[in-house]
Amino acid sequence: MHLSDSVQYIKGVGPSMKGKLSRLGIATVEDLVSFYPRRYQDWTKITKMEELRPDDEAVIYGQVADMRKITPRRGLTIVNVLLIDGTGAVTLVYFNQPWKGDAFRKGTYVLAYGRIEYNYGKLQISGAETEFISPDELPSFQKLVPVYPLTEGIRISQMRNMISFALDHVEDMEENLPVETLKRQHLMGRLEAARAMHNPKNWEEQKEARRRTAFEELFFMQAGILLLRKKREKQVLSIKCAPSGKLVQAVREHFPFRLTEGQRQAFSDIEDDMEGLIPMQRLIQGDVGSGKTAVAALALAKIVENGYQGALMAPTEVLAGQHYHTFQEFYRGLPIHVAYLSGQTKTKDRNEILQGLLDGSIDVLIGTHALIEKDVVFAHLGLVITDEQHRFGVRQRKALETKGGCPHTLVMTATPIPRTMALSIYGDLDVSSIRGMPPGRHPVKTYAIGSSMLRRVFNFMGREMTAGHQVYVVCPLVEKSEKQDLASAVAVYEELKDKVFPMFQVGLVHGRMKNSDKERVMEDFHGGKINLLVATSVIEVGVNVPNATIMFVYGADRFGLSQLHQLRGRVGRGKSQSYCILFSDNHNEVTETRMKLMCEIQDGFLLSEKDLLLRGSGEFFGYHQHGMPDLKAADIVRDLPLLEMARKEAKRAVDGGADFKEELSHRFGGAFFKRLYEDE
Structure with a gap:
């Protein structure tokens, strides 16, 4: 039997079982043997019967005091086995398995595992797994029993038997790691x-x-x-840029701020890359507000200074539009022609932009996914920047890169992660991390509240708006349904507009609105015409309203820590003290831990690590779309030391010289x- 064989070659697997296994993602023998237990029952830890509690899973050890078979009605046989251990008693119950009773003789010692129930005034276990172990054998008895995440119609005993059969009969599970590695790592x-x-x-x-x-x-x-x-x-050889000259220096002097040490180091890394022979492939990761946009502006100025064009792609119109306005300010009065392209760009303007790209009169193009459409052709594209890159798939990134001969590539993310993990997830990229915040940024005071504090918080919002400041109110996705998401935001909007803050201008923005309507609302909020903006997480990234001082998040328990931190980063951008208020009536342990971390930690890198530890790596790998194989045994969060080795x-x-072509073809495919x- 070979690893690539269908599971139908396994003893006990017919057409019906094959279909059930497919629901677990098991189609081949290899899928089966790599379907690892999610946990193990430890049969070495015995609980005294007097200490048992209903709903506990436990191992008990006792003597058979009584065994009875009863048939309360036709077609139903019940076996009741009474076990005692000197501290209490438990009844093992088996339904329609009359043969079970034959094994339980009075006085026999039994080790039993199962979930404790309390029925008819007594403790019992239904369908307990058992071992017959004498007191002399018990001290040396060692058993860890695997527990699998099963689907309906597969018993755990069936899964264990199928896996055991596969491991006993597979012929080609040869060693695939280098012998030297096995020895060095033991x-x-x-x-x-x-x-x-x-x-x-x-x-x-x-x-x-x-x-x-x-x-x-x-x-x-x-x-x-x-x-x-x-x-x-x-x-390939890249575009080898000259050392940064007068244009880059002019942009630097245009900034209304001094670069932080983190920004200077990140740009220095970019300069080294762009002045080399190998195409730059670099990830810039930095906390919310750490100044990645300024670094991107310098990189684009550098490519223009060397006679090439640059492109920056952002995931939303709001973010792309904001970048366009920011870059116009950065480049004002300088010989850098910036254009903006999105799905909403009018045909006449679009045609002019396409012509400007072709004849080279446009130096920098900023926009959304519209940049990767086929008719967008550059004269000489030299630098491609992707912002909030986790929102894009690998193919989208590549589609933009292929519009140039071999352009330098820069990707940016405001969801920072530990460096070792970044090297793995974005392993084909070099990594620069911008730590620290620009001067003048105040920490955002963060509070977690429940319903009892809601009225006081609304009063506080009113005072802030009366003082001329603005407020965000964010509503969560509800069960990932756009309709429910919309209904939630609309309901909150109507309540706040009509009942709580009728004296203020309240706006609404959500993902299902037309882009033009979203743009209008965001412009009104940015211009101060709207005092309070109700939104879904569409405003998670890219919104810059320095006058906003409160971020209020409904259902904060429905957001991950990194997402909450992104939302918090929408405030604290002006000179006034800002606040993030997290509202949730969910008081389970995980929620309370996350709210406590948000209130105590301002550093996005540290918060991201905590978030990953709480959530595990599964969710993280779910969205980065790098074409990696699923990890079945490793956890990239908890296994960082192993990852380094x-x-x-x-x-x-x-x-x-090893290339592992066959192994990688098998694992990665696609x-x-x-x-x-x-x-x-």
Whole structure:
């Protein structure tokens, strides 16, 4: 039996079971053996019966005091087995399994596992799993029982049997890691680790098996990324820019602020890249308001100074439009012609822009996805910048890059993550982090409240608006439904407009509005015509209204920490003290922990790490769209030290000439693999 074989070759898998397994993403033998347990039942930890509580999952050990089979009605047989341990009693109950009773003889010692129930005035376990272990054997009994995330129609015993059969009969699960790596890192063999993942003798073996399996996943992820980078570096020569000259210096002097140390270092990294022979591929990550836009303006000025064009793509019209206005200010009076293109650009204006790009009279184009349309053609594109890059897929990024011969590429994100993780997720990019905030930015005071404080907060909002300031009120997505999202925002808008703040101008903006309507509302808010703006998370990024001093978030428990931090970054942009108020009546432990972190931490890097630890890496990998294989054993958040080791070992192997083509083809497939080997 081979790893690539269909699961139908597994004993016990017929057409019906094959369909059920497919719902779990299991189609091949390899899928089955890599369907790892989500947890283990520890049968070595025995709970005294007097300490049991309903709904606990527990292991108990006792003697059979009584066994009875009853048939309360035709077609129903119940086996009741009474166990005692000297501190209490538990009844094991089995429905329509009359043969179960034959094994339980009076006086026999039994180890039983299951969920404790309280029925008919007594503790019981329905369908308990059991082992018959004598008191002499008990001290040496070690058993960790795997528990799998199953679907309807598959019993846990069936899953264990199918996996066991596969591991006993698979013929081609050979070692895929370099022998030197196995020795240096003291790793288990591949097949041994797979067996121990599903049936570990003890916690130590399980730990070593998971370490080996997670290391393997991270190793090949890093190998793929490093080979991609290696291909890029040897494949093409870039636009080699001259050292920054008078135009870059003029833009720098135009800024109404001095660059921070973080901004200076980030731009220095960009200069080194653009003045080299290899095309720049750099990620700039920085906290909300850390000044990434100014760095981007300098990079674009540098490419224009060298006779090439630049493009900046943003995910929303609001953000793209704001960048356009900002860059116009940065470049005012300088020989840099900036244009703006979006899906809303009028045909006449669009045609003029397309002509300006073709004849080279437009130096910098800023816009939305409209930039990647086929008829947008540049005369000589030299630099491509993607803002809030996680909102775009790899293909969209590449579509813009291919509009130039081999342009330098800069991507920016305001969702900072630990550097090691950034090297993995954006592994084909170099990483610069802008830490620290521009002078004059005040920390935003953050508070978490419930319903009892709502009236006081509304009074506070009224005082701020009377003083001439503005307020955001953000409503969450409800079960990721646009209709419910819209209804939620509209309901809040109408209540605040009609009942709470009838004396102020209240506006509404949400994702289902026409872009032109959204633009109009945002312009009115920016211009001070609207005092309070009710919005969905459409205003999460890119909105800059220095006069806004309050960010109020309804249902704050429905947002991740990084998203809440993004929203908080919409205020605190002026000279006045600003506030972020997080409203939630959800008092579970996770929510309270997250609200506490928001109130205590202002640093987006630290907050992002906490967010990832709370959520795990699953959600994070769900949206970055890098074509990476799913991680089944590794957790990129909790396994950062292992990731660093895997990266070192992968680099050693790749530098030594290994290409792992067959393994990477198997693991990555699709778009990523084509990028790696498409020219071979």
